[in-house]
Amino acid sequence: xxxxxxxxxxxxxxxxxxxxxxxxxxxxxxxxxxxxxxxxxxxxxxxxxxxxxxxxxxxxxxxxxxxxxxxxxxxxxxxxxxxxxxxxxxxxxxxxxxxxxxxxxxxxxxxxxxxxxxxxxxxxxxxxxxxxxxxxxxxxxxxxxxxxxxxxxxxxxxxxxxxxxxxxxxxxxxxxxxxxxxxxxxxxxxxxxxxxxxxxxxxxxxxxxxxxxxxxxxxxxxxxxxxxxxxxxxxxxxxxxxxxxxxxxxxxxxxxxxxxxxxxxxxxxxxxxxxxxxxxxxxxxxxxxxxxxxxxxxxxxxxxxxxxxxxxxxxxxxxxxxxxxxxxxxxxxxxxxxxxxxxxxxxxxxxxxxxxxxxxxxxxxxxxxxxxxxxxxxxxxxxxxxxxxxxxxxxxxxxxxxxxxxxxxxxxxxx
Amino acid sequence: xxxxxxxxxxxxxxxxxxxxxxxxxxxxxxxxxxxxxxxxxxxxxxxxxxxxxxxxxxxxxxxxxxxxxxxxxxxxxxxxxxxxxxxxxxxxxxxxxxxxxxxxxxxxxxxxxxxxxxxxxxxxxxxxxxxxxxxxxxxxxxxxxxxxxxxxxxx
Numbered sequence: 001x002x003x004x005x006x007x008x009x010x011x012x013x014x015x016x017x018x019x020x021x022x023x024x025x026x027x028x029x030x031x032x033x034x035x036x037x038x039x040x041x042x043x044x045x046x047x048x049x050x051x052x053x054x055x056x057x058x059x060x061x062x063x064x065x066x067x068x069x070x071x072x073x074x075x076x077x078x079x080x081x082x083x084x085x086x087x088x089x090x091x092x093x094x095x096x097x098x099x100x101x102x103x104x105x106x107x108x109x110x111x112x113x114x115x116x117x118x119x120x121x122x123x124x125x126x127x128x129x130x131x132x133x134x135x136x137x138x139x140x141x142x143x144x145x146x147x148x149x150x151x152x153x154x155x156x157x158x159x160x161x162x163x164x165x166x167x168x169x170x171x172x173x174x175x176x177x178x179x180x181x182x183x184x185x186x187x188x189x190x191x192x193x194x195x196x197x198x199x200x201x202x203x204x205x206x207x208x209x210x211x212x213x214x215x216x217x218x219x220x221x222x223x224x225x226x227x228x229x230x231x232x233x234x235x236x237x238x239x240x241x242x243x244x245x246x247x248x249x250x251x252x253x254x255x256x257x258x259x260x261x262x263x264x265x266x267x268x269x270x271x272x273x274x275x276x277x278x279x280x281x282x283x284x285x286x287x288x289x290x291x292x293x294x295x296x297x298x299x300x301x302x303x304x305x306x307x308x309x310x311x312x313x314x315x316x317x318x319x320x321x322x323x324x325x326x327x328x329x330x331x332x333x334x335x336x337x338x339x340x341x342x343x344x345x346x347x348x349x350x351x352x353x354x355x356x357x358x359x360x361x362x363x364x365x366x367x368x369x370x371x372x373x374x375x376x377x378x379x380x381x382x383x384x385x386x387x388x389x390x391x392x393x394x395x396x397x398x399x400x401x402x403x404x405x406x407x408x409x410x411x412x413x414x415x
Numbered sequence: 416x417x418x419x420x421x422x423x424x425x426x427x428x429x430x431x432x433x434x435x436x437x438x439x440x441x442x443x444x445x446x447x448x449x450x451x452x453x454x455x456x457x458x459x460x461x462x463x464x465x466x467x468x469x470x471x472x473x474x475x476x477x478x479x480x481x482x483x484x485x486x487x488x489x490x491x492x493x494x495x496x497x498x499x500x501x502x503x504x505x506x507x508x509x510x511x512x513x514x515x516x517x518x519x520x521x522x523x524x525x526x527x528x529x530x531x532x533x534x535x536x537x538x539x540x541x542x543x544x545x546x547x548x549x550x551x552x553x554x555x556x557x558x559x560x561x562x563x564x565x566x567x568x569x570x
Contacts, residue, residue: 024554050569078438120478120502136480136506142564184425185472189501220501362434381429388452
């Protein structure tokens with residue numbers, strides 16, 4: 001029987017010729033990413049093991065990105081624990097280089113790999129056809145010590161893309177539309193696979209944005225077919241693919257969705273659920289206090305270019321804080337060289353160093369009681385960006401920038 | 416026998432333990448903030464042996480293992496929900512917190528009801544009524560039985 005991309009990657013990692021959904025396999029992992037949200041707890045558990053050891057230190061990548069630079073004495077202690085442990089054991093370590101998933105895409109991930117990340121948005125790696133999945137610190141520790149883990153083979157939902165996104169519509173509008181369509185648990189325990197002619201119209205930044213957000217539909221992983229765009233991206237970053245898997249013609253999918261990209265419109269996800277999506281036009285005029293352009297989902301150079309083009313020669317509304325946070329140091333320097341950061345600062349935006357920022361709600365930029373944020377971040381859960389009684393709307397870089405200019409939710413055509 | 420603390424659908428891990436607390440040095444320092452945005456009294460009222468009962472997609476969102484860990488640290492005996500989000504479910508099993516899928520329980524019980532759970536039989540008893548639960552796959556029950564994934568490393 002034919003296999004899907006997810007099934008092929010698991011079969012290869014388990015060293016077997018065939019797997020099927022529902023099977024549980026022991027798999028060899030290619031890479032293990034962890035960040036400062038949980039690594040301090042992983043280290044504590046490691047130190048309590050009877051026989052602490054690291055199976056293959058070359059698989060480990062540790063990234064400080066959630067609270068950078070450190071914002072409190074408690075955080076400083078957690079960071080120090082992580083930094084010292086990484087140094088002692090020779091673990092690849094980044095601090096200040098950017099949001100973990102963007103750093104991983106720029107420096108490590110390749111097609112066909114099986115990767116555990118101690119962060120739910122690890123599914124972003126499917127943009128290059130890698131099986132990335134989010135785990136907690138116990139899972140991470142077990143994999144760190146043994147090099148292996150157990151995986152239940154997921155069913156796969158197939159998204160067959162046709163056509164092309166219209167001008168002013170972005171990959172973020174597409175994935176928010178899909179999450180709205182299938183619901184916040186519509187892909188629970190499943191893999192989401194993307195292919196079709198429409199995929200060829202989406203660049204690597206678009207693909208990362210789409211795969212990254214699939215966990216908001218509950219997905220275990222997201223996977224895209226490897227094509228010329230993938231191989232060009234890997235080549236530009238000095239990497240070779242491990243496997244270039246495609247689903248077989250007779251692979252079995254739990255469901256196949258056909259999506260014509262030209263039908264997608266600008267979307268806003270309303271508080272407090274990512275699947276609470278509406279046509280952006282329905283939110284026009286909604287009061288905002290802060291706007292955020294950044295995150296592993298939408299803080300790449302392509303997103304900053306969209307925002308800069310819109311705001312050039314205009315001003316941020318005087319009652320709005322507009323935070324612009326490039327997803328990585330590489331993105332930051334590219335934006336600097338293109339004059340994009342200058343454009344944002346000229347308009348009155350606050351440009352910050354690469355980090356998770358207000359997307360995760362525990363560092364600079366958090367919002368207060370009853371305040372409203374419009375964001376290119378990953379989530380709009382209750383209290384996600386600060387006070388428990390505050391509100392987050394999710395939208396594209398274009399809608400967020402237009403809103404920052406108008407002082408209320410606005411689409412790009414209104415500025 | 417334990418009391419029921421009841422929650423609705425799509426309870427995300429930010430509601431279970433908010434971002435500003437997960438970087439605290441220990442689970443014990445975090446646990447007093449459990450469910451702070453949904454039920455500010457939860458952490459002070461829950462007793463060892465009590466249960467969390469929820470609707471669909473419990474534990475969606477972030478992969479923070481602190482979410483099942485604070486519940487376990489407060490003595491929650493099990494979470495019984497119509498369905499669980501994947502990462503929370505896996506994390507809970509890995510740390511030895513029982514997570515039970517029961518489709519009919521949530522709609523038929525109230526907060527504060529006394530409840531009894533027999534993992535072996537796959538049965539929950541509340542107010543004289545029995546509710547059937549979905550049994551865990553053997554592999555996962557094995558992890559739970561040995562006290563979590565780390566216990567197997569220390570054998």
